[in-house]
Amino acid sequence: MTRAAVLSGLGGWLPPRVVTNDDLPAELDTSDHWIRSRTGIARRHFADPGSATSDLAVEAGARALASSGTPHADAVILATTTPDRICPATAPEVATRLGLADAAAFDLNAACTGFMCGLACAAGMIATGVTDRVLVIGAETYSSILDPLDRGTAPIFGDGAGAVVLRAGDPDEPGAIGHIDLGSDGSGAELVGVNGGGSRQRLSDGPEREGERYLTMAGREVFKHAVMRMTASCQTVLERAGRDVDDVDRLVAHQANIRIVHQLADQLRIDRGRVVTNIDRVGNTAAASVPLALLHGVADGAVRPGQQTLLTAFGAGFTWGSTLLTWPELVLRD
Numbered sequence: 001m002t003r004a005a006v007l008s009g010l011g012g013w014l015p016p017r018v019v020t021n022d023d024l025p026a027e028l029d030t031s032d033h034w035i036r037s038r039t040g041i042a043r044r045h046f047a048d049p050g051s052a053t054s055d056l057a058v059e060a061g062a063r064a065l066a067s068s069g070t071p072h073a074d075a076v077i078l079a080t081t082t083p084d085r086i087c088p089a090t091a092p093e094v095a096t097r098l099g100l101a102d103a104a105a106f107d108l109n110a111a112c113t114g115f116m117c118g119l120a121c122a123a124g125m126i127a128t129g130v131t132d133r134v135l136v137i138g139a140e141t142y143s144s145i146l147d148p149l150d151r152g153t154a155p156i157f158g159d160g161a162g163a164v165v166l167r168a169g170d171p172d173e174p175g176a177i178g179h180i181d182l183g184s185d186g187s188g189a190e191l192v193g194v195n196g197g198g199s200r201q202r203l204s205d206g207p208e209r210e211g212e213r214y215l216t217m218a219g220r221e222v223f224k225h226a227v228m229r230m231t232a233s234c235q236t237v238l239e240r241a242g243r244d245v246d247d248v249d250r251l252v253a254h255q256a257n258i259r260i261v262h263q264l265a266d267q268l269r270i271d272r273g274r275v276v277t278n279i280d281r282v283g284n285t286a287a288a289s290v291p292l293a294l295l296h297g298v299a300d301g302a303v304r305p306g307q308q309t310l311l312t313a314f315g316a317g318f319t320w321g322s323t324l325l326t327w328p329e330l331v332l333r334d
């Protein structure tokens, strides 16, 4: 029988410090009204200095493992754009701290699409018998790369981590990861990213280069690409799965901006009532966005067993990815 990866655990974690729109620095010259009406964001969580992506990932990973009913996994894939260090990868430390001795562990960088790529990677590893149980974590501390005085990014992003466990199972089971669409377009590389600190633009000391370590984003351009790419990717997945938009019970999209999510739903002709969103409380948490939206959707009762659930994400690169699954019965653990 064909092996499939089946979603069997879900967890997440947000650092305790809540930053409301009114808490943002006055120098940003923004307002609660502007941020809410243009993005849907009311607050976000920021990790305190000294708290790293691995700390968030361990908390989320432990909850996903507990939710899956067993503390074991033989691989950890950590999707992140904000690793603890450039080298080594953060995933091995996360695996060790979770007690997953000798587990395969590596980081994956596809920005806000990282979790979708992680799912695809894990599904392939399980289908080919490389592993039996994979912990896929999306974890970010964007507060470490945000320019606190850039109003185009500082109000948008937040920190957090979300995780799932995939186990070997049957393709017809609820929770089985079926068709996946992934794509990229490197011609958009300059429109969102961190320019300094890589091999292309090395960071030199001195205050004049300070800004190079921050994320920059051409918001309006990125917005258009996000809607266009996620729409096409969702349509591709539905076509491959032999499904119609009317079959989709829940749309869980990358929480970049509520206007992006609504435009995506409108383009797909999916009623906005079927959209799952948590952007008001977490902002854009990049690779953690989709699993955190799933977690909050399940906790709120918006995502329920048996529902056809369409997941999609878009991020820097550009990168994008989507999948469709029947939502399984899961037990959440705090």
Ligand code: ACO
Pocket: 029, 030, 031, 034, 035, 038, 039, 111, 112, 113, 151, 152, 153, 155, 156, 192, 218, 219, 220, 221, 222, 223, 226, 256, 257, 260, 286, 314, 315, 316
């Ligand atoms: N407060 C007040 N005014 C603002 C703010 C702010 N925080 N930000 C921008 N403005 C102003 C601008 O200066 C501009 O003023 P002007 O018309 O006088 O020149 C006006 O608002 C409109 O600016 P836009 O940049 O066009 O604003 P927009 O409505 O596009 O919203 C935003 C900006 C929220 C960043 C939006 O473009 C967005 O969400 N972009 C997509 C983000 C995304 O998809 N990210 C996913 C990938 S990210 C990753 O992978 C790391």
